[in-house]
Each structure stands twice: as C-alpha cells, then as structure tokens.
Amino acid sequence: MQTKRKLLNSQEAADYLGFSLSYFRKMMMRRVIPMYKPSGKLCFFDPDDLDAYLKSVRISSHDEIEAEAARYLANKKPL
Numbered sequence: 001m002q003t004k005r006k007l008l009n010s011q012e013a014a015d016y017l018g019f020s021l022s023y024f025r026k027m028m029m030r031r032v033i034p035m036y037k038p039s040g041k042l043c044f045f046d047p048d049d050l051d052a053y054l055k056s057v058r059i060s061s062h063d064e065i066e067a068e069a070a071r072y073l074a075n076k077k078p079l
Helices: 010-017 021-029 047-054 062-075
Strands: none
Touching: 010 021, 010 047
C-alpha cells in the first residue's frame, strides 16, 4: 500500500492556490508563504499552511459591517 505525500512542491502549491509559478516564487522570496526546506534547496509546502494563508485576511460583507455598527451603537453609552 502506498501512502500519499502530504507536502507539495512549488508547482503543486502554486496550482493549489491558483497562482502562476512566477508569482508564487515572488511570494516565496518575500517569505509570505510558510515553507519547509529540509535539504536547504528544495522547498515544500503544507496544504494546511496554504489554506491558512488563503483565510488570513477576511473581508466582511456589507451586512456584517452594518450589524457590527448597530451593535456598537446599541452598546454605546450616551455622554
């Protein structure tokens, strides 16, 4: 029985994120994406780290912003 490798190489990781390889490499150079370099040369990426990167900056919907504003105004004490 063969086990499936969990870590991805650069091309696989770029495909996983939907980025071009050249853009992904720029992100690697800027150290935006966490990576593993066991041999000091080849880079590998954990899909869980890539998912966390994709979810790192969430933009709230208009309805969520209005609900937060309403909660804030309801809890604000008058001067």
